[in-house]
Structure formats: structure tokens, C-alpha cells
Amino acid sequence: MIRSAFPLVSLRPFHARRSALAAAALLALAGSASAQTTLAAPAQRITDQAIHADLQAYERTQGRIQALNDGGRPVRDYHLSKAQCWLDVSFHEYTRNDRSDFPQQALAESEKLIAGMEAGQSPLPMDTPLVNNAKHLRDDLWQRLRALQGTPGFMCAQQKAACGEVELVHAGNEFNQQQWRHSKPYIQIAEDLVNDAEAAARQCDAGPAAPQAVGPLVANVLFEFDRDRYQGIRTYSLESIDRALATIQAEGRRLRHVQLVGHADRMQGRGFDYNQALSERRARTVRELLAGRGVAPAMIDFSYVGDTRQVQQCAGVTPRAALLECLLPNRRVEVRFELE
Structure with a gap:
């Protein structure tokens, strides 16, 4: 991540993997807008x-973002955040x-x-x-991001939503170049940002006039x-359930209903x-898991759709072990906690 020397515009301090630009000492002054920047061709980046x-x-581009912030556009603004995150992934x-x-x-x-x-x-x-x-x-993540737009809580979720969208594009670029193993970390970053955006929207005080x-x-x-x-559940996804239940308690919400939807990947060897x-x-299995964690069974409904709703296609991924790992997001049970 780009670490801006200007603290107000350091939009993504939670991803230290892109700290290199801080060392570049952003020297440009605000207001240096110019024609679109053309980077040196890859073959010329040897001197x-x-x-x-x-x-x-x-540095000049970062300075322009800083100038916009200094001029009154807040860090949480969707478009300022997105400009910063595009800059981040480009530099990375x-x-x-x-x-x-x-x-x-x-x-x-x-730009x-x-x-x-x-x-x-x-x-x-x-x-x-x-x-x-x-x-x-991950069309499911794109859908969740789109659902946030236009809601009263989006005003508090803009920064995380904007960066989540950019990271999904970043992941898609890595997938094209080096397949699933290289795109997976950025997918995880995007999913974390989507979760954070939804949490920010839920906790947002959008004003007395807002529903x-x-x-x-x-x-x-x-x-x-x-x-x-x-025993077949991926361990870290169990943690996502526990985090969700802890979030409900921390936010002081009341659980109204839980909807489960079971899925399978597209490997239809058995039909x-x-x-x-x-x-x-x-x-x-997930219904039993939730009941064991204290969720009343009467609150839990479930359905199942087999392999009809794939969120990750993984076309062309080989060998088989890599394909199965790439298809992991399709082997899921979606858990939607409806809150009051």
C-alpha cells in the first residue's frame, strides 16, 4: 500500500504490504494537475x-489527492478513497x-x-x-457492494466500499496473469473490506430524516x-461465523432471523x-453448528441450490488441485443474519 506522507490521506493503514511509497518521500505540492501521466515502458524501467x-x-498524483483533502473533500469520500486506492494498486x-x-x-x-x-x-x-x-x-462480493449504494448507511461505508471494488479488480488482474494462487490474497482483502463496509453502514447515524x-x-x-x-469446514470460515455473532453482540443488535443457502462447486462428476x-x-450442518452456538433453531431457515450459483468460475485453472482450491468459494453455505 502507498503510505502517504500526509496522514489525512493515508486511507488504508490496515494493509502494510504497500508501505514503500512512504520511503519515496512525497515531495510534490498540491495543484500540480497536468496531462495524463505516462509511465516508462516496462522495458525502459532499468535505469x-x-x-x-x-x-x-x-508523488505528484499523491500531492493532488492531498490538495483535494486540504481543500475540504473528506478522506471518507467515495471518489477520493477510490482515487487513492487506484493509486495504491498501481504503485504496488x-x-x-x-x-x-x-x-x-x-x-x-x-487521475x-x-x-x-x-x-x-x-x-x-x-x-x-x-x-x-x-x-x-466473486460476483457475490460485487453484489454486496452494489447493494450498499443508495442506502442511508453508505455515507459511512464509502471508503471501504470504494477500496473493496478496486481490490476486486486487482485480484482479477492477478488471476489473469498468475492464476488463483496470486489472486487469492487480494480476494481476501476485498472480502474483508466488504465486511467492514457493511459493518460501517449498519452502525451509521445518517441523521434523523434517514430511515x-x-x-x-x-x-x-x-x-x-x-x-x-x-470436519470438512475450512477453519477460517468457522471464524467468520464467530466474528459475526460477536459483532451482533458488540453492536447491540437483536437477531431476528437466519437464512442459510447451501451451495456446491461445478465439479459434477457424480451428477x-x-x-x-x-x-x-x-x-x-451449518444449521446444527449455529444451534450449537446458541442460535435458536426456530430462527434458522435453510435452502440449497447445488451448483447453480457459482461465484467463481476458474476457467482454465490447472492442475486439478489448483482448480479445486480456486473453486472453494463455491463450496459454501451463505449465512445471512437478519438484524433488528
């Missing part, structure tokens, strides 16, 4: 002069010697938003393009391939009916 010129370009991949067009295109998205804010454009675009033909991964709707809390329990019992039954057994 100190070329790299120094590119670092100065990143630049420093990893990404030879594709991703660093350039991500930087261009940051487009910056230019619009500098010009006072309204409304600013809310779309998030899949730059460099990034793979569209006091409380959105659901969502968790996913993931299963190993062809497994449906407790469609087998996957339907497998997804049902998984949903029943």
Missing part, C-alpha cells in the same frame, strides 16, 4: 533515471515489476477521478472498470471438496442431483 521519473509521477504492481498495462491503467483511473474532483464535476462516475481486462471474480433500516450481516462457511460435515444433495447436507 535509475526512468524509475525516478515514474516515482515523481506517483509497479514495484512488483508488473510488465502488463495494469499499473498504467490503474494510475489513469486514479480521471482526481481531474473530475478538481474540476468540480458532479455527479462523478460510480462505475469500476475491469482495467487491463481483469477477470470478474433506520439495518442491513443483514453476511458470512460464508466454506467446505473442502466433496465434504459436508463439520446434478448429487450436488443438490451435497449442498443440502452442508446447509443442515
Whole structure:
């Protein structure tokens, strides 16, 4: 992550993996808006002069974001956050010697938003393009992010939502270049940001005129391939259930209802009916798990859809072990805690 030398614009302090730009000492002054930046071609990034010129370009872009913040646009603003996060992922991949067009295109998205804010454009675009033909991964997370927009609580969730969208694009770019193993960390970052955005929206005081709707809390329990019992659950997804229950208590919410939906991946070696039954057994296992954690069984409903709702396609992933790991998000039970 880019660590801005300007503390108000250090939008993502929770991901220390991108701290390198702090060492670059952001020297540019605000107001240095110019034509779109063109980074040195990858083959030319072999001299100190070329790299120094590119670092100065990143510094100038960070300075423009700082100037917008100094001028009154808050850090929590969706478009300021998104400009920062596009800059973050561009610089991150630049420093990893990404030879594709991703660093350039991500930087261009940051600069487009910056230019619009500098010009006072309204409304600013809310779309998030899949730059460099990034793979569209985890449609479930995209849907959850879209659902936040237009809700009263979105005003408190803008920063996390914006960065979650950018990280999904980042993950899709990594998937295209180096497959699932390299995209997985960024998917996890995106999922954490979506969860944080939803929590921020639930706790948001949007003012007395705003409707006091409380959105659901969502968790996913993931299963190993062809497994449906407790022992087949991926450990960290059990932690997501415990975090969700702890969040309900911490936020002082009342649990009204729990809806479970069981899923299977697309590996249909034993047929469609087998996957339907497998997804049902998984949903029943999670119902038992929740009951064991104190949730009244009468509050829990479940359904199952087999392999009809894949959130991750994993086309072309090989060998088989890598494919099964890539398909893990499809082997899930969605848990929606409806709150009051």
C-alpha cells in the first residue's frame, strides 16, 4: 500500500504490504494537475533515471489527492478513497515489476477521478472498470457492494466500499496473469473490506430524516471438496461465523432471523442431483453448528441450490488441485443474519 506522507490521506493503514511509497518521500505540492501521466515502458524501467521519473509521477498524483483533502473533500469520500486506492494498486504492481498495462491503467483511473474532483464535476462516475481486462471474480462480493449504494448507511461505508471494488479488480488482474494462487490474497482483502463496509453502514447515524433500516450481516462457511460435515469446514470460515455473532453482540443488535443457502462447486462428476444433495447436507450442518452456538433453531431457515450459483468460475485453472482450491468459494453455505 502507498503510505502517504500526509496522514489525512493515508486511507488504508490496515494493509502494510504497500508501505514503500512512504520511503519515496512525497515531495510534490498540491495543484500540480497536468496531462495524463505516462509511465516508462516496462522495458525502459532499468535505469535509475526512468524509475525516478515514474516515482515523481506517483508523488505528484499523491500531492493532488492531498490538495483535494486540504481543500475540504473528506478522506471518507467515495471518489477520493477510490482515487487513492487506484493509486495504491498501481504503485504496488509497479514495484512488483508488473510488465502488463495494469499499473498504467490503474494510475489513469486514479487521475480521471482526481481531474473530475478538481474540476468540480458532479455527479462523478460510480462505475469500476475491469482495467487491463481483469477477470470478474466473486460476483457475490460485487453484489454486496452494489447493494450498499443508495442506502442511508453508505455515507459511512464509502471508503471501504470504494477500496473493496478496486481490490476486486486487482485480484482479477492477478488471476489473469498468475492464476488463483496470486489472486487469492487480494480476494481476501476485498472480502474483508466488504465486511467492514457493511459493518460501517449498519452502525451509521445518517441523521434523523434517514430511515433506520439495518442491513443483514453476511458470512460464508466454506467446505473442502466433496465434504459436508463439520470436519470438512475450512477453519477460517468457522471464524467468520464467530466474528459475526460477536459483532451482533458488540453492536447491540437483536437477531431476528437466519437464512442459510447451501451451495456446491461445478465439479459434477457424480451428477446434478448429487450436488443438490451435497449442498443440502452442508446447509443442515451449518444449521446444527449455529444451534450449537446458541442460535435458536426456530430462527434458522435453510435452502440449497447445488451448483447453480457459482461465484467463481476458474476457467482454465490447472492442475486439478489448483482448480479445486480456486473453486472453494463455491463450496459454501451463505449465512445471512437478519438484524433488528
